[in-house]
Amino acid sequence: MPKLIKGAEIVNDERWKAPQPDAETVSEGVICTLAQWQALDDKAGSAVQLEPGDDVHSLLPHLQEIELIAVNFPVFTDGRGFSYARELRENGYQGELRAVGAFIRDQLHYLSRVGFDAFQLEDESQLEAAIKSLEDFSVHYQASISHPLPLFRRRS
Amino acid sequence: MYVYDDYDQRIVDQRVTQFRDQTRRYLDGQLTEEQFLPLRLQNGLYVQRLAPMMRIAVPYGLLNSAQLRKLAHITRHYDKGYAHVTTRQNFQLNWPQLEEVPDILEELANVQMHAIQTSGNCIRNTTSDEFAGVARDEIEDPRPYCEIIRQWSTFHPEFAFLPRKFKIAVCGSLEDRATIHSHDIGVELVPNEEGVIGFKVLAGGGLGRTPMIASVITEWIEKRHLLTYLEAILRVYNLHGRRDNKFKARIKILVKAMGVEAFREAVEKEWLTLKDGPSTLPEDAIEQAKSFFTDPAYETIDGSSAEAALAAQAERDPIFGNWLKRNTVEHRIPGYQAVTLSLKRTGDAPGDVSDRQLELIADLADKYSFGQARTTHQQNMVLADVRQQDLYALWQELQAAGLATANIGYLTDIIACPGGDYCSLANAKSLPVAEAIQARFDDLDYIYDLGPLELNISGCMNACGHHHIGQIGILGVDKKGEEFYQVSLGGNQYKDASLGKILGPSFKQDDMPEVIEKILSTYVDLRTEEESFLDTYKRVGITPFKERVYAKAD
Incomplete structure (x- = not known):
């Protein structure tokens, strides 16, 4: 069972298993690929994983029903997931937003600012040290999901 | 010029701490070469042919004399005693040691400078007109908006891992001295039909392997929409820019592939969700940015007698007269002139400036130009606010230091x-x-x-x-x-x-x-x-x- 950083703590994820892209039917407790998720009749309590290039807009009508959205970073330099997260949160998604894949601890701060609240690092031995990176900066210039007011609105 | 408050200082200080730790982890083998690469790039550090190379940000080319002296010290202590002015108005060091870069960043932070996002696939240093605030053809001073963009783009969490580098330039005058047409985004201060000044926004310009002139995305938006509009463009690019081929990853390729119409439509659609949101600029935020770029304490000078005295000096000393004609430009305040210091003397690499020259420029800035200097995208430097009566003395000092080659704008100003x-x-x-x-x-x-x-x-x-x-x-x-x-x-x-x-x-x-x-x-x-x-x-x-x-x- 994978370990996650959630709420600045390390937790075991007992609820969700990684997607099985080749499975014809999705078992209970397995995260769907976008295609599998689109085929679900009942999306209540569902979990879906976005890959770079997936159309995030197809999730928007169902944001209230989804329990978990995972965003995969197959390579840490592909920054599309940062925009997916912000768009999902801007459109009112309240459920868990989890970063998975090859992202690195030095990105945790940015990831949390665009709306991720769970982090599944590939290298679990890094989790403890990585928590510190969430707090790399205590002040920010621009508006973000974690701090909606930009500095210029707090200064003036 | 802009002065840091506690917030700005904390941001650059925390950046130094962060990068010190990242460098340590890299040297300890905890970060791979591949993982460290974008981290060091976003702190200005390249690894080049002979040594690491480091770019230091000069936001829109503006510096004070304390910063110049610090740069002189850094080039002497950590490098080989010279720096290079780049076409993004930054300074580049050619010989720093990787292990010492965190120390260099700390020295910079002590004078309100940094090397943030001077490289890497992120939003780079915003550039502008080297004569901003003094040019006679200015519609409005672009620097407050450059500073607003600087702050917005610094550690923007959504746009730190773009498909490719991203460059923004702002122009506020009739003549474009900021080459906005060859930028990923060009911003131009323009009046609308009612005479209200707002922004024209261009995108998709760039040089490199596939050079393109930027296209107009919007003819005019209100000032308060500046950041949300930029965010909409950046988001369309971040989501749809190509990532499979480095040579086709700039926004210009996306604009061309989609067509300007479709690109504009995508931006406008994205903008609907961002417009009037928290990043909308209230009037007082614009006023606050402007408050850093007010006029220095100009004297009231009888322009025509100052001009006459200058003309007489130029006639007496034709070499001075020649320099005056080529290397200085008129100023909007009577009795003042803006001076370009040529870094294009034959025998010196274009844009190179030594530690001694940097210190001299700092002294001259204090003595003649309210303690400030500027870098230009043509790789020269500028003292923007010199009294006409001081020009002769200034010229003599520049000449002695090899900074008065009278070639600005001519063939050898390469x-x-x-x-x-x-x-x-x-x-x-x-x-x-x-x-x-x-x-x-x-x-x-x-x-x-x-x-x-x-x-x-x-x-x-x-x-x-x-x-x-x-x-x-x-x-x-x-x-x-x-x-x-x-x-x-x-x-x-x-x-x-x-x-x-x-x-x-x-x-x-x-x-x-x-x-x-x-x-x-x-x-x-x-x-x-x-x-x-x-x-x-x-x-x-x-x-x-x-x-x-x-x-x-x-």
């Missing part, structure tokens, strides 16, 4: 990248070509007779030397392991921007001065009395130049 002498990307050297051309055309009367002329040299098609928009452009190319140079003509960096056209087959390094000579003599033979090089080129086209340059010797 823009050049560091090229193959330093850069591992380069196909060919730039600096020896620049020097050979400067040495060949050392007769000032001849270069003045040619009129204003921009010659730009890049050592590879990444085009750091802006060769596409040089009226004469030179590009270093590799032909079976040998360095060759391709020449283009007719580039133009101003509002009617255009890209140069390739003359023909490339040349050997030794032949370059002769090739330039033939191009220039063609122009001299064909021009009418009032025509500039560009005018003649536009009228006669490339053929006469081609015929002369490639003519077989009889």
Whole structure:
């Protein structure tokens, strides 16, 4: 069972298993690929994983029903997931937003600012040290999901 | 100029701490080469042919004398005693040690400087007009908006891992001195039909391997929408820009592939969700930014008598008169003038400035220009607020320091990248070509007779030397392991921007001065009395130049 950083703590994820892209039917407790998720009749309590290039807009009508959205970073330099997260949160998604894949601890701060609240690092031995990176900066210039007011609105 | 408050200081201080830890983890083997790469790039650190190379940000080219002295100290203590002004108005060090970079960043933070996002696939240093705030043709001072963009783009969490680098320039005057047409985003302060000043926004310009002139995305938006509009453009790019091929990853390729109409539609659609959101600029935020760029304590000077005194000095000393004519420009305040310090003396790499020169410029800034100086994208420096009565004394000091070469805007005021002498990307050297051309055309009367002329040299098609928009452009190319140079003509960096056209087959390094000579003599033979090089080129086209340059010797 994978370990996650959630709420600045390390937790075991007992609820969700990684997607099985080749499975014809999705078992209970397995995260769907976008295609599998689109085929679900009942999306209540569902979990879906976005890959770079997936159309995030197809999730928007169902944001209230989804329990978990995972965003995969197959390579840490592909920054599309940062925009997916912000768009999902801007459109009112309240459920868990989890970063998975090859992202690195030095990105945790940015990831949390665009709306991720769970982090599944590939290298679990890094989790403890990585928590510190969430707090790399205590002040920010621009508006973000974690701090909606930009500095210029707090200064003036 | 902008002065940090506790928030700004905390941000740069925390950045130093963060990068110190990242460097330590890299040296300990906890971060791989691949993982450390974007982290160090976003702190200005390249690893180049001979040593790491470090870019220090100079936001929109503005510096104070304390910062100049700190830079002088850094070049002396951590490097080889000189720095290089880049075409993004930044300073570059050629020989820092990787282990010492966190210390350099800490020194910079102590004088409100940093190296944040001077490299990497993120939003780079915003550039602007070196005569911002003093130019007579200014519609509105662009610097407050540059500062607003600087803050917004610094550690923007959504846009730190873009498909490719991203450059923004802002222009606030009638003449475009910020080359906004060759930027990923160009922002121009313009009045609408009612005379209200807002922003025209362009996107998709760029040089590099596939040079393109930017397209207008919106003719006018209200000032308060600046950041949300930029975010909409950046988001469309972040989501849809190509990531499969580094050479097709800039926004210009996306705009071209989608077509301007479709791109604009996508931006406007994205903008609907962002418009009027928290990033909308309230009037007081704009006023607060403007409050840092108010006039210094200008004296009330009788302009006409100051002008007359200056004219008399120029007549008595023609060498001074010549410098005055070429290296200074008029100022919107009577009795003042803006002075360009030429970093283009023959024998020095274009844009290089020594530790001693930096300290002297700091002293001169304190003495004559309210303690401030500027860097230019043409790789020179500027003292923007000099009293006309001080110009003669200033000139004497500049001359003694090798900073008064009277060539600003002329043939030998060459823009050049560091090229193959330093850069591992380069196909060919730039600096020896620049020097050979400067040495060949050392007769000032001849270069003045040619009129204003921009010659730009890049050592590879990444085009750091802006060769596409040089009226004469030179590009270093590799032909079976040998360095060759391709020449283009007719580039133009101003509002009617255009890209140069390739003359023909490339040349050997030794032949370059002769090739330039033939191009220039063609122009001299064909021009009418009032025509500039560009005018003649536009009228006669490339053929006469081609015929002369490639003519077989009889």
